Amino acid sequence: MDLRDVIIRPIITEKALRYRDNYKIYVFEVHMDANKSLVKEAVEKLFDVKVEKVRTCIMKPKPRSNIRNRRRTGYTKTWKKAYVKLKEGYSIKALEGV
Amino acid sequence: MAVIPDERKALRELKLQIEKLKVLEEEDKVALEFQKFVEIPGFRKGKVPISLIKQKYKEDIKNEAIKSAIRQKIDELRSEYEIVSDVGIKDIHEADNSYEVLIEFEVIPKIELPDFTNIQVDRKIYKVSDLDVAEYIENLRKKFSEEVKVEEDREIQDDDIIIAKMEDYDKDGNLVSSEDVYIEYKKDEIDERLYRALANKKVNDIAEVKFDDGSRQVFKIQEIKVRKLPELNDEFAQINGYMDLEEMKQKIREMLEKEAKVRGEFEYETQIIDKIYEAYPFQPPSKFVINAYENIVKNMEVPKFNRKEEEKAFQEQVLSLAYKSVIRELILREVIKQKSIEVSDEEVIEYLKQRGEENPEEYIKRSKQRGQYESIIESVKMKKAFDYIKNLVRTKVIVE
Numbered sequence: 001m002d003l004r005d006v007i008i009r010p011i012i013t014e015k016a017l018r019y020r021d022n023y024k025i026y027v028f029e030v031h032m033d034a035n036k037s038l039v040k041e042a043v044e045k046l047f048d049v050k051v052e053k054v055r056t057c058i059m060k061p062k063p064r065s066n067i068r069n070r071r072r073t074g075y076t077k078t079w080k081k082a083y084v085k086l087k088e089g090y091s092i093k094a095l096e097g098v
Numbered sequence: 099m100a101v102i103p104d105e106r107k108a109l110r111e112l113k114l115q116i117e118k119l120k121v122l123e124e125e126d127k128v129a130l131e132f133q134k135f136v137e138i139p140g141f142r143k144g145k146v147p148i149s150l151i152k153q154k155y156k157e158d159i160k161n162e163a164i165k166s167a168i169r170q171k172i173d174e175l176r177s178e179y180e181i182v183s184d185v186g187i188k189d190i191h192e193a194d195n196s197y198e199v200l201i202e203f204e205v206i207p208k209i210e211l212p213d214f215t216n217i218q219v220d221r222k223i224y225k226v227s228d229l230d231v232a233e234y235i236e237n238l239r240k241k242f243s244e245e246v247k248v249e250e251d252r253e254i255q256d257d258d259i260i261i262a263k264m265e266d267y268d269k270d271g272n273l274v275s276s277e278d279v280y281i282e283y284k285k286d287e288i289d290e291r292l293y294r295a296l297a298n299k300k301v302n303d304i305a306e307v308k309f310d311d312g313s314r315q316v317f318k319i320q321e322i323k324v325r326k327l328p329e330l331n332d333e334f335a336q337i338n339g340y341m342d343l344e345e346m347k348q349k350i351r352e353m354l355e356k357e358a359k360v361r362g363e364f365e366y367e368t369q370i371i372d373k374i375y376e377a378y379p380f381q382p383p384s385k386f387v388i389n390a391y392e393n394i395v396k397n398m399e400v401p402k403f404n405r406k407e408e409e410k411a412f413q414e415q416v417l418s419l420a421y422k423s424v425i426r427e428l429i430l431r432e433v434i435k436q437k438s439i440e441v442s443d444e445e446v447i448e449y450l451k452q453r454g455e456e457n458p459e460e461y462i463k464r465s466k467q468r469g470q471y472e473s474i475i476e477s478v479k480m481k482k483a484f485d486y487i488k489n490l491v492r493t494k495v496i497v498e
């Protein structure tokens with residue numbers, strides 16, 4: 001798998017920003033087939049940082065409802081989330097301004 | 099039309115310099131305002147970081163910050179320039195360290211007053227004749243008249259009332275519209291072609307009017323009526339709320355005399371204002387003119403218009419009236435200012451008495467409670483200012 005395909009997008013939510021600011025943990029949506037070592041390698045290569053630890057989890061699909069008629073119309077997709085802790089003294093510049 | 103110098107124009111343009119540092123300060127404030135209502139998935143309302151808001155709504159925040167900075171600058175200028183209108187932004191140009199903003203607004207123009215003793219006006223005094231009273235009564239009789247059908251085989255005569263079905267055909271002969279119409283058959287009051295077409299016609303006859311563009315109107319006469327006027331006697335006077343015919347004539351004469359006096363006074367005052375304006379023309383703020391226009395329309399019964407041109411002509415007429423009323427007000431205000439005209443309580447009471455208030459003291463008390471006393475004072479001052487002008491202008495009295 002190409003390393004550029006591993007990281008899909010950074011997760012920017014209240015919780016993710018709290019993790020980033022307090023624990024230097026960055027949260028990403030990653031490829032379903034990516035494992036911890038692949039995520040580590042991708043983050044290190046793409047953002048030029050050193051990763052201390054990666055934790056991943058698979059987000060279960062949630063029921064999706066149609067806003068117009070409030071009927072259940074299926075489920076959201078399953079996706080993988082990765083919590084990436086950086087080594088002391090490193091930070092991802094591209095995500096700092098947020 | 100006379101050329102109005104710039105200082106006597108209400109519309110002004112001004113170039114403002116807004117420093118970029120000031121805009122940056124405003125951006126922080128605007129972003130904080132945005133934070134209150136912005137909703138971004140993953141964040142609770144009001145918890146979105148400022149940095150994210152600034153990044154996501156960069157352009158909106160910048161524009162709003164510039165506007166806010168301009169508004170602040172305008173507020174500072176408002177008292178300095180005595181701005182009386184909304185301020186329009188004509189152009190924003192970004193320079194190195196600042197924004198150059200071209201704004202447009204209206205102020206009360208510089209009003210110069212001429213030497214009133216050099217102004218000469220005619221004052222017409224309208225006399226009410228027996229003929230005027232008779233004409234008024236005749237119109238009153240027409241108002242109370244009864245419409246009576248004539249015999250079927252009688253031809254149309256002058257002053258008849260015709261009820262007909264009118265059909266409008268275009269130049270290709272297609273029927274455009276069809277409606278019942280009410281025609282007062284008078285030579286001076288209806289189109290000459292229609293007058294000729296209807297001549298000597300009877301009920302159920304057809305009259306046709308052709309136009310130059312090929313279109314035509316067809317009138318199918320349904321009814322011919324005559325107007326039966328009521329007898330002019332004491333009974334008629336009583337119907338109109340008078341004791342008898344003599345009293346009716348007397349009261350109508352008094353009313354017409356009052357109207358003639360008001361008309362004469364209005365024409366006299368209009369002439370004076372026109373002469374002052376001609377000497378030193380100025381451009382009143384359009385906002386004042388629009389307000390005056392709206393006030394006039396609000397207080398009058400606006401007729402229904404069949405054609406766009408009629409409506410436009412009516413609007414132009416009212417607008418010209420509004421324009422003149424603003425000019426009059428501004429000139430009088432200037433006289434009040436220059437001559438430091440003040441009014442006493444006695445003068446206010448006298449003014450209210452002239453206006454027909456039975457209990458002026460009580461009226462003053464009530465208007466003070468409602469906060470309308472200032473506008474009464476203003477009216478008295480205006481009247482006093484006009485009296486001051488009238489005393490100075492050279493007046494030639496003409497009796498008509």
